[in-house]
Structures are given as C-alpha cells and as structure tokens.
Amino acid sequence: MSELFDQFIVEAQELLETAGGALLALERDPADRASVDELFRAFHTLKGSSALFDMAPFTRLVHAGEDTLSLLRDGRRGMTPDLADRLFRALDQCARWVAALEEAGTLPADAGEAAEALARGLSGGPADGAAAGGGEVEAFPWVAGLTDEERRAAGEGTLTAIDYTPDPDCFFTGDDPLALFRRVPDLRLLRIEPAHPLPPLAQMDPYRCVLRFRALSGAAVEAVTPAFRSVPDQVRTGSVTLSPAFTPPAAAAQGSLAATMLEEQTRILDLPGSAAERESRRAAVARAVAAILTALGRPTQRAAVAAACGDVGSLRRFLADGPGETPAVSEPRPSAPSAAPRRALRVEPERMDALMALVGELSVVKGQLGPLVRRAGDGEMARDLKAFAARVDSLVGDLRHAALRLRLLPLARVFDPLPRLVRDTARRLDKTVELVLEGAETEADKDILDVLGEPLLHLVRNALDHGIEMPERRAAAGKPPAGTLRVRAFQDKGGVVVEVSDDGAGIDPAAMRRAAVAKGLLDPDAAAALSDADAVRLVFAPGFSTAGSVSELSGRGVGMDAVRAAAERAGGRVEIDSTPGNGTRVCLLLPLTLSITRVVVVEAAGSLYGIPVALVGGVQRVKRGEIRAVKRAESVVLRDRVVPLVRLRRLLGQPEDERARADDCVVLAELGDGPVAVAVDDVGERADVVLRPMTGVLRGLRGYAGTAVLGDGRLILVLDLRELL
Amino acid sequence: MPIRYDADLACFEAACTVEDTLPLAEWLEATAAPRVDLSACTELHTALLQLLLAARPAVTAGPEDAFLARVISLSPLGRGAG
Amino acid sequence: MTGTDGSGPRVLVVDDAVTVRAFSRRVLEADGFVVDEAVNGIEGLERAMAAPPDLVIVDVNMRKMDGYTMLRVLRRDPGLRDVPAIMISTESKASDREQALLAGANWYIVKPPRPEVLVEAARLLTGRPLGGEGAP
Numbered sequence: 021m022s023e024l025f026d027q028f029i030v031e032a033q034e035l036l037e038t039a040g041g042a043l044l045a046l047e048r049d050p051a052d053r054a055s056v057d058e059l060f061r062a063f064h065t066l067k068g069s070s071a072l073f074d075m076a077p078f079t080r081l082v083h084a085g086e087d088t089l090s091l092l093r094d095g096r097r098g099m100t101p102d103l104a105d106r107l108f109r110a111l112d113q114c115a116r117w118v119a120a121l122e123e124a125g126t127l128p129a130d131a132g133e134a135a136e137a138l139a140r141g142l143s144g145g146p147a148d149g150a151a152a153g154g155g156e157v158e159a160f161p162w163v164a165g166l167t168d169e170e171r172r173a174a175g176e177g178t179l180t181a182i183d184y185t186p187d188p189d190c191f192f193t194g195d196d197p198l199a200l201f202r203r204v205p206d207l208r209l210l211r212i213e214p215a216h217p218l219p220p221l222a223q224m225d226p227y228r229c230v231l232r233f234r235a236l237s238g239a240a241v242e243a244v245t246p247a248f249r250s251v252p253d254q255v256r257t258g259s260v261t262l263s264p265a266f267t268p269p270a271a272a273a274q275g276s277l278a279a280t281m282l283e284e285q286t287r288i289l290d291l292p293g294s295a296a297e298r299e300s301r302r303a304a305v306a307r308a309v310a311a312i313l314t315a316l317g318r319p320t321q322r323a324a325v326a327a328a329c330g331d332v333g334s335l336r337r338f339l340a341d342g343p344g345e346t347p348a349v350s351e352p353r354p355s356a357p358s359a360a361p362r363r364a365l366r367v368e369p370e371r372m373d374a375l376m377a378l379v380g381e382l383s384v385v386k387g388q389l390g391p392l393v394r395r396a397g398d399g400e401m402a403r404d405l406k407a408f409a410a411r412v413d414s415l416v417g418d419l420r421h422a423a424l425r426l427r428l429l430p431l432a433r434v435f436d437p438l439p440r441l442v443r444d445t446a447r448r449l450d451k452t453v454e455l456v457l458e459g460a461e462t463e464a465d466k467d468i469l470d471v472l473g474e475p476l477l478h479l480v481r482n483a484l485d486h487g488i489e490m491p492e493r494r495a496a497a498g499k500p501p502a503g504t505l506r507v508r509a510f511q512d513k514g515g516v517v518v519e520v521s522d523d524g525a526g527i528d529p530a531a532m533r534r535a536a537v538a539k540g541l542l543d544p545d546a547a548a549a550l551s552d553a554d555a556v557r558l559v560f561a562p563g564f565s566t567a568g569s570v571s572e573l574s575g576r577g578v579g580m581d582a583v584r585a586a587a588e589r590a591g592g593r594v595e596i597d598s599t600p601g602n603g604t605r606v607c608l609l610l611p612l613t614l615s616i617t618r619v620v621v622v623e624a625a626g627s628l629y630g631i632p633v634a635l636v637g638g639v640q641r642v643k644r645g646e647i648r649a650v651k652r653a654e655s656v657v658l659r660d661r662v663v664p665l666v667r668l669r670r671l672l673g674q675p676e677d678e679r680a681r682a683d684d685c686v687v688l689a690e691l692g693d694g695p696v697a698v699a700v701d702d703v704g705e706r707a708d709v710v711l712r713p714m715t716g717v718l719r720g721l722r723g724y725a726g727t728a729v730l731g732d733g734r735l736i737l738v739l740d741l742r743e744l745l
Numbered sequence: 746m747p748i749r750y751d752a753d754l755a756c757f758e759a760a761c762t763v764e765d766t767l768p769l770a771e772w773l774e775a776t777a778a779p780r781v782d783l784s785a786c787t788e789l790h791t792a793l794l795q796l797l798l799a800a801r802p803a804v805t806a807g808p809e810d811a812f813l814a815r816v817i818s819l820s821p822l823g824r825g826a827g
Numbered sequence: 828m829t830g831t832d833g834s835g836p837r838v839l840v841v842d843d844a845v846t847v848r849a850f851s852r853r854v855l856e857a858d859g860f861v862v863d864e865a866v867n868g869i870e871g872l873e874r875a876m877a878a879p880p881d882l883v884i885v886d887v888n889m890r891k892m893d894g895y896t897m898l899r900v901l902r903r904d905p906g907l908r909d910v911p912a913i914m915i916s917t918e919s920k921a922s923d924r925e926q927a928l929l930a931g932a933n934w935y936i937v938k939p940p941r942p943e944v945l946v947e948a949a950r951l952l953t954g955r956p957l958g959g960e961g962a963p
Contacts, residue, residue: 024853028846057890061843064888068917069846071939191763191792198791202812212820218799226770231795277947278957281934288928300902301931303909308933311911314954 025125028069032118035062036111037436043107044439050099059107060089066114075127077135077164078117084139085110101447106141108440113138136164143261162211162234163260174208174236176262180244183256184233185215191227195251198233203247206238236260278312285309286335302329309335372427379416379423380710384729386416427613428463431509431518434473435460438480438507445484452491452502453484459509464516465613471590472518472610475583479520479606480505482580487524487604497601499523515592515612515634521605527598529555536561551661554694556598560584583608588742591617591711591725592634593690609634617711619738621704621730622687625674629700630709630728630738637688637695639703644683656697658688665697671723671744677701689741696745711738747786753779754805757786757793766792773800783808783817797822835859836881836953841871841897842915843889847938851884854942855949868892872900875907881953884936884945887916887927898931911952915940 039062046055063086070079085107091097113134117127160181166174182204186197201210215232218224237244241257248255285305293301306326313320328338389409396402435457446453464472488494488503495501508519529552536542536558547555559580583606587594592610611617611634619630620639640658647656647665654665665686669677684699709728723744724737747761748769753776755769773779779802783789786808794816804822808814817823838860840851852862863880865871867889875883883901885894894914902908914927917938924935934948950957 024846024849027849031845061888061890064917065844068886068938069844071917072846072850186791191766196763196790198789198794198816210816210819212794212798212816214795214798221770221774221796221800224770224796224799226766226792226796229791229795231791231798277944278951281948281951284928284934288933291929293929297902297931300908304902304911304931304933307909308911308952311954312951315951315957317956319954 025073025121028073029118029122031069032066032114035066036115036118038062040108040111040440043104043111044443046099047101047104047443053093056089056093060086060093063089075117075121075131076167077127077131078114080132080164081110081114081135081139084135084142088142103142105447106138108444110138110142132165133161136161140261160234160256160258160260163236163262166209170209170211171262174262175238177238178259178261179208180237180239180241181258181260182233182235182237182244182248184235184248184251184254186229186231186233186251186254188228188230190229190251190254195229197229197231197251200247200251201233201235204235204237204239205243207235208238209234209236211235236262278316282309282312282339285312286332286339289329289332289335302326305329305335309339375423376427377710379420382416383420383708384710386412387730389413425463427465427467429466429469430460431462431464431469431472431516432460434469434476435507435509437477441477441480442484442505445481449484450490451484451488453488454502454504456504456506457508458506462509462511462516464610468516468590468610468613471586472608475586475594475608476507476518476520478579478583479608480507483520483522483524483604483606487522487526489525493525511612512609515618516610518608518610519605520608521603523603526600526603527556527559527596528600529553532556532558549662553597554661556596557694559596560594588635588691591632595690617728617738618706618708619728619736620687620706621736622668622685622698622700623702623704624668624672624700625677628704628730628734628736629668630707630736631687631689631698631741632725632738633706635689635691635741637690639685639687641683642686642697642699644681647684656686658686658695658697661695663688663695663697665699666745667699669701671698691742691745696741698741709736709738753777754782755779755802756782757789757808759785760788761786761790761793762788763790763792765790766796769793769796773802776802778803780805782806783813786810786813789813789816794820835861836949836955837861837863837878838949838953839863839865839871839874839880839883841865841868841874841883841889841894842886843867844886847886847915850939851945854945858946858950859955860949860953868894868897868900871897872904875901875910876904879907880910882911882913882949884913884915884949885932887914887918887923895926895930898927902931913948913952 039059042055042058042062046052046059049055063082066082067079067086070082088097088103088107092099097103117131120126120128160183162183163181184197184200186195187193190197198212201207211234212231213234214230216230218230224230241259244257248257285308288301288305289298291298291301303326306322306329309329310320310322310325313325325338328335389412393402393406393409396405438457439455442453442455483505488505489497489499491501494503504523506519506521508521510517510519529550532555533542533547533550536555537544537547541558541561542550550558560583562581584594587608587610590610592608595607595609596604598604611632617630618633620633620636622629622631638658642656642658642665647654654667655662656665657663667676669675685701685703687698687700687703689696689698707730709730711726711728723740725740726738728736728738730736747758748765749756749758750768750772755772773796779800781797781802782805784806787810789808798820801821804817807817807823835858838851838855840848840855840862841864842848842851843866848864848866852864855862863874863878865874868885869892871883871885872892874880883898885897887894894916898912898914901910901912911933912931913934913936914930914932915936915938916923916927919937927935933952936944936948947957949955
C-alpha cells in the first residue's frame with residue numbers, strides 16, 4: 021500500500037495548504053461562502069482519505085473539523101478569531117502528523133490524546149466556556165484512544181468515564197474490584213488491563229492486585245458513583261462526551277450482499293419523484309437486478325427483468341424464488357491493462373546540479389570557440405566556422421536558459437507562510453495588520469528561495485513587532501488604525517528583488533546615532549557625520565541591533581545583521597530606507613541563481629578579478645583631485661555621500677600603480693552597512709560565470725568567494741569584498 | 746470447591762472466590778497447556794481473573810453469565826479463544 | 828457487461844480525493860476491472876458520455892459538481908440512465924443513504940470501503956460471477 025500512502029501524504033499536504041488559505045480568507049471575511057466550502061471540502065476529503073489507513077486520531081480530528089465547518093456553513097455557528105485559532109491549531113497538528121507519517125509511517129504515540137483535545141476545542145460551541153461540551157476528556161486520556169470497536173460499543177453522547185486503579189492490597193481487605201462493575205448502570209465498556217506489565221506467572225504474587233479498570237457508562241456520574249462507595253480513594257469518575265463513531269459497521273454485515281442489494285433495488289422503485297425520475301430509476305434498477313442475477317449465476321432475460329420492474333410488488337414476486345445463494349462457477353479473472361497515470365516529473369536536486377554544472381562547463385568551452393574562430397583568419401572555412409560558432413553560441417544560450425528555468429520556482433513558495441505568520445503575530449501583539457502580497461508569481465532559483473525564506477520571515481516579523489504601531493498610537497498619529505505590510509517581489513536586472521515595507525513608525529536616524537555611540541560602535545563625531553540614510557543603515561551593523569532597548573528606540577528588532585549576512589552569502593545585498601513616522605522599506609536584492617553568478621570583471625596589477633554584480637551600485641571614473649586623503653585613508657564624494665575609497669591593489673597586497681593617471685576607475689560596492697568605493701586599474705565586461713569554491717591550498721585564502729572561468733577561458737578570482745575589507 | 750481440576754482442564758462453577766486463588770495459581774503453573782471451562786461460572790473474583798490474564802489458558806467454553814461473558818470476550822482470553 | 832475481448836467491466840470512479848481514487852483503482856484493477864477516473868461530477872459526466880461505463884462509483888462532496896447532481900444528470904441521459912451507480916460517502920446516516928438513492932444510486936457504501944465489499948458490490952452490479960470467495 022506504500023504508493024497509496026505516498027499519494028495520501030501528497031494529497032494531505034495540498035489539502036492542508038488549501039485549508040490554511042481558505043481559513044485565512046474566512047477569518048478576514050466570515051461571509052465568504054466559497055472559503056467555507058473550500059475549508060469544509062478539505063476537511064471532508066481528508067477524513068475520507070485518512071480513513072483508508074490506520075490513523076484513527078487523524079481521522080477523528082479532521083472529522084471534528086468537518087463538523088465545525090458544517091455548523092459554520094449552515095450558519096449555526098459564527099466565525100470568531102478564537103475559533104480560527106482552534107482551526108489553525110487543528111490544521112497545524114495535521115500538518116505535523118503528515119510530516120510524522122511521511123517520516124515514520126505512523127502517527128506519534130500521543131496522537132489520540134492530541135486529537136481528542138483539539139477536537140474538543142473545536143466542538144467548544146458558541147459559548148466556548150470550559151464547561152461547555154467536551155466534559156473532562158483530558159482527565160481520561162484513554163477515552164481518546166478507544167478503538168473503533170470500543171467506540172461503537174460505547175455509543176455517543178455524554179457518558180461517565182470510570183478510572184479505577186485498585187489498591188494492590190485490596191484483596192486482603194475483601195475487595196473484589198471486578199464485582200463492583202456489576203453494579204454500574206448501563207455499562208457500555210469495560211477495559212481491564214494490567215497497571216504494569218504482568219510478571220511471569222511463577223513470579224506473580226496472586227494476592228496482589230495489579231489490574232486497572234477503565235469503563236464507560238451511559239448513566240450519569242451520580243448514578244455511577246454509588247457502585248464505588250467503598251473505594252472512593254481509588255476511583256475517578258467524570259463525564260465525557262463522545263462524538264459519533266465515524267466508521268459504522270459494514271452495511272451488509274453477515275447477510276448476503278446480493279440479497280440486501282436486491283432488496284434495496286425493490287425499495288428504490290418505491291422512492292418518490294417525478295414520473296421521469298421514477299422511470300429512469302426503473303431503468304437503472306432493471307439493469308442492476310439483471311446484473312446481480314447474472315453475477316449470482318442466474319442470468320435472466322433483460323426484458324423479463326425490465327417487465328418485472330414495473331412496481332415493487334412484481335419485482336418482489338419476480339425475485340421471490342430466492343435471490344440466489346447458488347454459488348457460481350468462478351471465471352478466470354482477466355488482468356486489466358493498467359493505465360499509466362500522468363504525473364509531474366520529479367527530479368533529484370543532485371541531478372539538477374550536475375546538469376547545471378555541465379551547462380556551465382559548456383558555456384566556458386563555447387567561449388573558447390571565439391578565439392579559435394579569430395585565429396582561423398578569413399577563408400571560407402573560417403566563415404563556416406564563424407557561422408557554426410554563432411549557432412553553437414545561441415544553442416548554448418538557449419540550453420543554459422532552459423536549464424536555469426528548470427530550477428526556477430515561483431516566490432509563492434516563500435510567500436505562502438506569510439499570511440499565517442502575519443495573522444498569528446498581529447493577533448498576539450493586538451495589532452491590526454493588512455498584508456499585501458505582490459509578485460508571488462515572480463520566479464527565482466530554488467537555492468535562492470531557500471536562502472530567502474528565513475530572512476523574509478525575519479523582516480516581516482520585525483515589521484510587525486517594531487515597525488507597525490499599536491492601533492491607538494496610529495490613530496493618535498492620524499493614521500488608519502490598521503497597519504499595512506507590503507511584501508513585493510519583482511525581477512530586476514538579472515536578479516530578484518523582494519521588498520518588505522510597512523507604514524509604521526519608521527526609524528529615527530537621530531536615535532540610531534545615539535544608540536551607536538552608546539554602544540561604543542562609533543565615536544560621537546563619526547556618528548554625527550553619518551548621513552540619515554547611513555544612520556538608518558546601522559541596523560545592519562553586526563552587534564548593533566541585538567539589544568531589546570534598541571528596538572524601542574529604532575523601531576527595528578533583533579537580528580537585522582543576520583538578514584544582511586544571509587543576503588550576502590547568496591551573493592546579494594540588502595537595502596533599507598525609512599522615514600520617521602511614515603514607515604520603513606527593506607529590500608532584499610538577490611541573484612536569480614546561485615550556481616551562475618553575474619560579475620563585473622575588474623583588473624588590478626595585471627590580473628582579472630570578479631565582483632558580484634549584486635553588490636555593485638555603479639562604476640565610474642573619479643578625478644584624482646576629487647579624492648580626499650587623510651594620511652592613507654582616502655574618501656570620495658559619490659552621489660552626495662562621503663564614501664571611503666579603497667584600492668584593490670592595496671587590498672590584495674600588490675604594488676601601487678605607478679602610472680600617472682588623471683582619474684581612477686572606481687566600483688561602488690554596496691555592502692549593507694555602507695557603500696565603499698573600490699579603485700581598480702580597469703573595469704571590463706559583465707559576465708555570467710559558474711562560481712567554484714576555492715579548493716586545495718587556495719581554500720585558506722581569505723577574501724575570495726571562489727574562482728571562475730570567463731568565456732574566453734581566462735581564470736578570474738571572484739572577490740568577497742566584505743571579507744577583504 | 747467451585748473450581749474442579751481435571752488434568753489439564755479446570756472447570757469454574759458458580760461463584761469462584763478469592764479462596765480459589767492459590768490452588769488456581771499452582772495448577773496453572775504446574776500444567777503445561779492449561780484449559781479452562783468458564784461456562785458455569787457465575788462470579789469470578791478479580792484475583793482469579795488476574796491469574797487467567799497472566800497465564801492465558803485456552804478457554805474451551807466462555808461464561809454464560811452475561812457480565813462475565815463480556816469481560817472475557819473483551820480480554821485477550823476472549824480473543825485467543827475464538 | 829463483461830467485454831468479449833477478455834477485458835473486464837469498465838468502472839468509472841468519480842472522487843475528488845486522489846487517495847480514494849487510487850485506492851479504488853488498485854482494488855478494482857486487482858479484480859480485473861478496467862478503471863477510469865474523474866475528479867468531479869462534470870468530468871465524470873464527460874468521461875461517462877465519452878465511453879459509457881458498466882458501473883459508476885461516485886463520491887458525494889466534490890467541487891464544481893457534486894455526486895448527487897452528477898447522478899441526476901446521468902439518469903436523465905438516454906444513453907446513460909440505466910448505468911448502475913454506487914454512491915460512496917463518509918456519512919453513515921440513513922438520511923444520507925436515502926438521498927443517494929433518490930439521486931439515482933443503486934447502492935450506497937460508507938467510506939472507507941473495505942476492499943472486498945467494494946469488489947463484491949462492483950461484481951454484482953456489473954454481472955460478474957462472484958466466484959468462490961465472494962458468495963457466503
């Protein structure tokens with residue numbers, strides 16, 4: 021059954037996701053019928069599918085969910101944030117169970133109790149008081165673990181649970197625990213089990229009672245307790261509510277299915293309906309009866325059967341000579357041709373990586389064709405070679421594009437958890453927040469999505485926690501009481517951008533400067549010299565935003581440096597801008613893919629280096645005179661900002677450029693906590709390269725992200741500027 | 746004696762009380778493949794039930810007493826006896 | 828009825844739960860039936876009209892078109908109105924059974940079906956001999 025089981029896992033995951041979305045929508049708009057239906061159907065389908073397997077607690081819980089939804093659907097119960105919480109908890113539990121099922125193949129041992137507790141929460145009813153419904157099932161956890169058979173025996177409704185653990189020495193005082201249960205009215209279930217594993221007979225003390233009794237009675241607690249008057253200290257009773265058993269006894273029981281089915285056909289003839297309905301039912305019944313008789317080895321003329329199906333009486337008479345118990349001769353069973361179901365193709369990530377690596381190699385090899393073609397000169401063969409090279413070029417480009425696309429997934433994957441996160445966090449904080457998601461269809465490499473998930477959650481949490489104010493404060497500031505959190509994704513110059521913006525309190529640069537000084541990160545002069553934008557950017561400085569007090573000052577929470585680090589590890593960067601009182605916007609700029617990195621090729625001291633494009637804010641020439649030098653520390657004003665300038669030769673320990681030059685070539689690198697101008701000898705092309713981590717002796721070198729081969733076969737070192745600086 | 750022992754078969758009759766505990770324990774221990782007939786048993790002391798649950802003898806006939814019949818049928822004894 | 832070419836009777840399973848469809852397919856195919864699937868009433872009707880089955884097994888609650896509606900439409904179609912139908916549902920109440928029969932079902936099975944029950948019902952309604960183990 022494992023294939024079927026796998027299918028269930030996938031189906032359950034999908035349904036739970038659908039249900040989560042529908043629940044969010046429903047909470048927002050309790051009148052949203054489509055979402056109620058969607059949610060109901062999800063629970064309903066889960067119930068049906070899970071019942072195919074041995075996972076009664078799962079079925080129990082989704083059944084309770086279905087019941088709740090059916091009340092909602094019929095307007096007999098209203099949606100409240102509290103009920104939404106309970107439904108979310110139920111969905112979460114199911115998701116954990118599905119994960120456990122996928123992992124271990126079974127539900128965890130405590131599933132029965134968990135299911136019962138959650139189901140009870142769901143059936144809490146409109147009053148939702150602790151006393152409503154449920155009873156005290158948690159005091160009798162075994163009630164949740166009843167087998168289907170026991171549940172059927174116990175029936176439904178409010179029952180009295182009895183938990184009796186006799187004193188081990190009770191036999192000496194003349195007690196006979198079992199006998200007490202004879203006096204329990206309406207005893208529905210009696211479970212007798214050893215309180216501890218029974219020792220081998222030879223080691224057993226026959227006069228010590230080691231049994232434990234658990235029972236359910238249909239009578240009220242008051243009617244049950246007198247039976248245990250002599251042992252009040254050893255017995256617990258309480259009322260519990262059992263919902264109806266969900267697996268009824270098999271319909272046909274012992275009687276022949278054929279006979280029951282034939283009887284049912286006669287009954288169908290009697291059902292009310294329009295003349296047309298009854299006529300078509302008659303036709304269906306006639307065919308069914310003929311089929312059943314054939315199956316029983318009594319093939320009968322269709323016409324005769326049809327004639328007999330005129331009314332109940334004639335069909336009864338027709339069948340009167342006993343709907344066959346005559347065993348038929350078994351016919352050889354033909355094996356059915358199995359139709360292959362259409363499936364989405366799943367590819368192992370390793371194979372995908374291998375393909376990407378090959379495509380990368382191919383691009384590089386292809387690049388070497390260019391020089392070859394040039395060397396071939398001008399002859400006819402050279403022309404053919406050139407045409408051939410051009411064709412290979414475009415094919416390799418297409419191939420790379422196609423291979424890249426294989427790995428692309430919509431950002432919806434990382435957006436999906438957000439509505440729930442926002443909903444839960446906002447509710448916890450007593451804030452009202454409207455989440456606006458845009459660009460969920462934007463695609464990015466799977467690896468990038470993996471990198472993106474965590475920082476994105478962090479940003480959203482921070483915005484809720486520290487950005488968006490409490491409703492009263494917002495109202496006082498003349499804002500709508502509900503905050504708006506916008507998460508927007510889009511593609512931009514070969515990368516993907518995810519923007520998290522809120523209309524909250526914003527970050528006060530003055531407070532940031534004070535905090536930086538207080539923390540000893542900057543001296544007062546340096547702090548004062550910071551532009552407002554750079555002061556705000558301090559949230560990304562390592563160790564800056566780890567203290568709780570900062571969040572109150574700045575409106576930003578902990579761990580922003582972790583967000584920056586994650587973005588940079590992926591070859592991207594993070595930007596922030598904020599207006600006090602109006603809100604904050606944080607942008608994650610990430611490359612489209614991890615395996616192929618777009619670099620700006622720069623030259624220093626005769627060697628080529630690559631700087632990831634994602635870090636490059638611009639490239640320009642700067643006149644020597646514009647560079648201010650204080651001792652050896654140089655700086656330059658770029659785009660109205662004072663930017664420290666570093667020389668790549670110096671960073672790499674190369675000799676200074678002795679050539680007399682009027683201007684310097686500068687690459688503006690955006691490094692999260694501030695821009696840096698990197699002076700290089702020359703700036704070349706932008707190139708897509710397959711980045712290979714440093715290996716062997718090179719691995720110890722700091723400051724390099726890896727090596728890469730350019731299209732023309734030249735090797736470059738890709739810089740890790742942060743490490744280098 | 747409410748319990749009659751006959752080689753490997755013990756017949757429980759009428760009310761079987763705590764007095765029968767020790768003899769039953771010894772018999773169960775000494776008998777290789779014990780069988781019990783509970784059909785005539787009207788009362789079964791907890792101490793005896795506990796021994797039966799520990800030794801799991803074959804039940805050749807279940808109790809006619811409705812309450813006991815239920816107790817036995819729901820126990821591993823009942824399931825073992827088909 | 829059983830095809831003369833050795834292929835078994837065709838059963839159309841209409842259910843929006845992929846697990847239930849897969850279960851029914853597995854159980855029925857193992858018994859020699861040829862199984863076709865549809866995920867809702869509309870698709871079920873389309874499949875049935877494209878290739879009239881010998882039996883339909885229909886779930887109740889499905890999006891787009893539920894099982895009741897599908898059966899009603901089926902019973903109005905001149906070419907399909909006599910196709911035996913089993914309705915399958917998680918509900919065990921008598922009223923649910925009644926509703927199924929009113930809509931046009933010939934039989935009602937509570938989910939999850941026991942494999943042998945499903946097979947026996949399918950055999951009976953398609954006129955396939957039950958074989959030794961099928962009859963009591």
